[in-house]
Amino acid sequence: MRILGHKPSLSAWIGILIVGAFIAAAIFAPFIAPFTESEKVAKTWSPPTSEFLLGADNIGRDLFSRMVYGARTTIGVALATTILSFIIGLSLGLWAAVGGKLVDQVLSRFVDVMLSIPLLVFALIILSMFGSSIPTLIITIAILDSTRVFRLSRAVAMNLVVLEYVEAARLRGEGLWWIMRREVLPNAMPPMISEFGLRFCFNFLFVAGLSFLGLGIQPPLADWGGMVRDNGKAISFGLLAPLWPAMAIAAMTVGVNLVVDWILSINARPSGASAEM
Amino acid sequence: MTDNILKIRNLRIEAISGAVLVDDVSLELRPGEVLGLIGEGGAGKSTIGLASMAYARAGCKITGGTVEIEGQNIRAISADGRRKVRGEHIAYVAQSAAASFNPAYRIIDQICEMPVLHGQMNKTDARAWAIELFRALDLPNPEKFGERYPHQVSGGQLQRAMAAMAMSCKPEILVFDEPTTALDVTTQIEVLALIKKLIREFHTAALYISHDLAVVAQVADRIMVLRGGKTVEIGETAQVLHEPKTDYARALVAERKAADKISTHRAVAHENAILTVSDAVGLYESFVAVKNVSISVARGETVAVVGESGSGKSSLARLIVGLLPRSSGSVKFDGQELSPALKDRPRDQLRRIQLIYQQPDVALNPRQTIGEIIGRPVEFYFKKSPAEVAERVRSLLNQVGLPEDYAKRLSTALSGGQKQRICIARALAAEPDIIICDEPTSALDQLVADEILKLLGRLQEELGVAYLFITHDLGIVRRISHRTAVMLRGELIADGPTAEVFALPFHPYTERLLSSVPELRIDWLDEVLTKRKAEA
Numbered sequence: 074m075r076i077l078g079h080k081p082s083l084s085a086w087i088g089i090l091i092v093g094a095f096i097a098a099a100i101f102a103p104f105i106a107p108f109t110e111s112e113k114v115a116k117t118w119s120p121p122t123s124e125f126l127l128g129a130d131n132i133g134r135d136l137f138s139r140m141v142y143g144a145r146t147t148i149g150v151a152l153a154t155t156i157l158s159f160i161i162g163l164s165l166g167l168w169a170a171v172g173g174k175l176v177d178q179v180l181s182r183f184v185d186v187m188l189s190i191p192l193l194v195f196a197l198i199i200l201s202m203f204g205s206s207i208p209t210l211i212i213t214i215a216i217l218d219s220t221r222v223f224r225l226s227r228a229v230a231m232n233l234v235v236l237e238y239v240e241a242a243r244l245r246g247e248g249l250w251w252i253m254r255r256e257v258l259p260n261a262m263p264p265m266i267s268e269f270g271l272r273f274c275f276n277f278l279f280v281a282g283l284s285f286l287g288l289g290i291q292p293p294l295a296d297w298g299g300m301v302r303d304n305g306k307a308i309s310f311g312l313l314a315p316l317w318p319a320m321a322i323a324a325m326t327v328g329v330n331l332v333v334d335w336i337l338s339i340n341a342r343p344s345g346a347s348a349e350m
Numbered sequence: 351m352t353d354n355i356l357k358i359r360n361l362r363i364e365a366i367s368g369a370v371l372v373d374d375v376s377l378e379l380r381p382g383e384v385l386g387l388i389g390e391g392g393a394g395k396s397t398i399g400l401a402s403m404a405y406a407r408a409g410c411k412i413t414g415g416t417v418e419i420e421g422q423n424i425r426a427i428s429a430d431g432r433r434k435v436r437g438e439h440i441a442y443v444a445q446s447a448a449a450s451f452n453p454a455y456r457i458i459d460q461i462c463e464m465p466v467l468h469g470q471m472n473k474t475d476a477r478a479w480a481i482e483l484f485r486a487l488d489l490p491n492p493e494k495f496g497e498r499y500p501h502q503v504s505g506g507q508l509q510r511a512m513a514a515m516a517m518s519c520k521p522e523i524l525v526f527d528e529p530t531t532a533l534d535v536t537t538q539i540e541v542l543a544l545i546k547k548l549i550r551e552f553h554t555a556a557l558y559i560s561h562d563l564a565v566v567a568q569v570a571d572r573i574m575v576l577r578g579g580k581t582v583e584i585g586e587t588a589q590v591l592h593e594p595k596t597d598y599a600r601a602l603v604a605e606r607k608a609a610d611k612i613s614t615h616r617a618v619a620h621e622n623a624i625l626t627v628s629d630a631v632g633l634y635e636s637f638v639a640v641k642n643v644s645i646s647v648a649r650g651e652t653v654a655v656v657g658e659s660g661s662g663k664s665s666l667a668r669l670i671v672g673l674l675p676r677s678s679g680s681v682k683f684d685g686q687e688l689s690p691a692l693k694d695r696p697r698d699q700l701r702r703i704q705l706i707y708q709q710p711d712v713a714l715n716p717r718q719t720i721g722e723i724i725g726r727p728v729e730f731y732f733k734k735s736p737a738e739v740a741e742r743v744r745s746l747l748n749q750v751g752l753p754e755d756y757a758k759r760l761s762t763a764l765s766g767g768q769k770q771r772i773c774i775a776r777a778l779a780a781e782p783d784i785i786i787c788d789e790p791t792s793a794l795d796q797l798v799a800d801e802i803l804k805l806l807g808r809l810q811e812e813l814g815v816a817y818l819f820i821t822h823d824l825g826i827v828r829r830i831s832h833r834t835a836v837m838l839r840g841e842l843i844a845d846g847p848t849a850e851v852f853a854l855p856f857h858p859y860t861e862r863l864l865s866s867v868p869e870l871r872i873d874w875l876d877e878v879l880t881k882r883k884a885e886a
Contacts, residue, residue, distance in 0.1 A: 236712045237707045237709065237712045237713040238712065238713055238714055238715040240673070241705070241707075241713060241776070243692065244671055244672075244673070244692065244700065244704075244705055245700060245726070245727060245730060245731075245780070246695075246697045246700040246701075246730070247730070255715075255718070256715055259715075259717035259718075260715070260716065260717055
């Protein structure tokens with residue numbers, strides 16, 4: 074079977090399966106989960122039974138159902154964040170590369186300042202100031218993350234704007250918007266797509282991390298980072314409750330990375346055509 | 351009859367995509383003999399050169415045949431065994447010396463590395479031998495030359511240093527892969543003479559790879575003509591030059607001969623100038639790239655600007671189109687003064703001056719279809735409807751000799767010549783008065799380049815467009831230009847009708863330039879060198 078015109082390797086298949094399973098869980102959550110994410114159905118930390126597949130959590134909600142709904146919030150928030158971050162970072166990165174020295178200096182130095190402040194500290198300050206609703210969470214992480222996207226897209230675009238087809242467009246008298254959108258962007262896509270996978274992983278871990286600290290997604294919404302925190306104490310009673318969401322976080326990260334590695338290898342693979350005769 | 355020192359039998363090389371790069375090629379080399387490999391890009395010359403050391407580039411694979419060096423099939427032995435043979439018995443001189451030296455080490459250290467590694471000499475002997483090689487190669491101040499870093503010497507000197515590196519283990523066979531192609535003509539002649547001397551002095555056998563028949567004719571005893579990975583013809587140099595047996599070899603020879611003549615042009619009145627540059631000065635930071643250059647181009651006229659690399663000819667083109675800011679002087683287009691900066695020029699002025707680049711590969715956006723590329727100027731300058739644009743694209747494709755259905759394709763799969771045709775179509779789409787051609791054929795093979803020149807000539811007759819043609823190739827100048835300007839270090843040293851510039855009395859530099867262009871005669875190199883020695 075071929076995906077995007079290429080044959081996935083074995084590790085890529087594993088990654089595609091993991092990511093596909095979680096995304097399916099996120100989309101079809103209400104049909105898969107036997108209970109809703111907030112109803113109390115059992116005693117605190119009841120052990121797994123045939124009814125409660127993974128047992129219950131710290132206040133007696135079905136862990137399996139919360140895992141399924143958790144996929145929805147955690148992956149959804151991370152995805153929305155990454156998309157927004159790419160819209161901001163990519164357009165500013167291209168603008169910096171195409172728009173001339175002054176634009177580049179102003180944008181780049183501003184980003185340098187942003188980058189000099191530790192990400193987590195920055196996020197904690199903003200979220201404690203504005204409170205952590207899902208929109209603030211997404212916008213905050215997206216803006217912070219877009220600085221990284223900016224750096225890469227600017228570097229990629231810088232190598233493209235010196236090419237003669239871009240010069241030809243300038244000589245024709247084309248405006249900045251055309252040059253960014255039609256000449257540079259399509260050629261910057263391959264590295265940016267693999268970067269998207271990587272940034273998604275970081276954002277996903279970051280959302281989970283913030284939730285673990287209590288500043289991310291708020292109860293009663295289920296999310297994997299928050300579930301690790303809520304059930305953390307169970308570990309001292311020898312219960313597996315906090316390990317399920319932790320494992321989901323790990324599996325999702327590994328899965329996305331396997332897919333990204335494969336996408337990167339497509340871009341880097343030497344082809345017969347590129348070898349000089 | 352001595353034994354063959356290198357014997358290649360039924361060599362077959364494939365790319366991983368499955369394409370056959372070299373198909374059933376056999377050759378042999380006697381001690382001290384030079385075999386020239388000639389062919390166009392993609393003929394498999396370099397691939398064969400590397401395969402003679404049982405080496406294949408990334409993406410290629412030797413899939414059949416034997417390579418025997420001194421009776422030993424080196425394809426059959428271990429990688430360690432091959433490593434011993436390479437360098438000691440056979441060595442390689444690449445096209446780009448600058449890319450082959452490590453910029454972080456002194457030249458002499460890189461040259462001594464090989465004999466020491468192969469256990470042939472100790473470090474002191476290796477240094478002494480390297481200095482001797484520098485002397486044999488006429489490098490300035492041979493005792494001190496090696497102490498320099500690669501970026502501190504000129505391109506021609508570095509190419510010679512690379513020949514010294516290849517000779518450092520005294521191999522019996524050398525493989526020269528276009529060693530002079532990247533050099534200017536006046537440097538090429540020196541390097542060529544020294545390579546010839548080196549091969550004779552040390553009685554080394556050599557494979558000499560080149561696309562220029564005239565260059566190969568100077569050094570090779572025999573010539574092998576290759577095309578598409580297959581042997582077309584092999585024979586003594588004189589026989590291939592004078593009585594080629596195959597049609598393809600005949601075409602190559604005829605094409606190369608045409609470059610040596612000045613063609614007779616229909617006259618074009620030099621009044622009615624469309625472009626007039628007067629006393630223009632162009633600066634890169636504080637470096638003066640263009641010094642007080644004055645030149646004019648009339649409607650429908652071809653003006654060639656020739657010079658070697660660094661002479662400022664491309665800078666002149668960039669100054670005219672507004673990419674290189676001019677600090678003084680004036681550029682007038684159709685009577686109007688052109689603003690020095692690109693962004694201050696009105697759209698109509700931009701439309702009427704078009705540029706064609708040297709590398710068609712990077713001049714076309716790989717993510718746009720050919721229809722989009724050619725159609726954009728039509729849409730942009732003339733505000734035509736999509737249907738009118740499509741119609742115009744079809745007629746432009748016809749005009750440059752490409753099929754109409756190319757409009758929907760991407761340019762990436764096309765050959766260099768076809769890509770250059772698309773660049774020409776894009777320039778024509780703007781209906782310009784003048785097209786500035788910056789070495790438009792130097793990245794192309796001879797026969798393809800010839801087609802492009804013919805196309806440009808035909809378009810000029812049909813549309814009356816003027817060309818400012820920037821080139822280092824005097825053969826092209828003589829064939830296509832009405833007027834010629836010669837540039838040297840940013841200055842214009844000669845300017846006039848082509849026949850006059852290339853007739854006595856010459857400017858000394860023009861003469862040097864002219865006499866350095868290889869001619870298709872076996873004894874040309876010796877003749878020129880003897881003549882120059884007599885003059886000096």
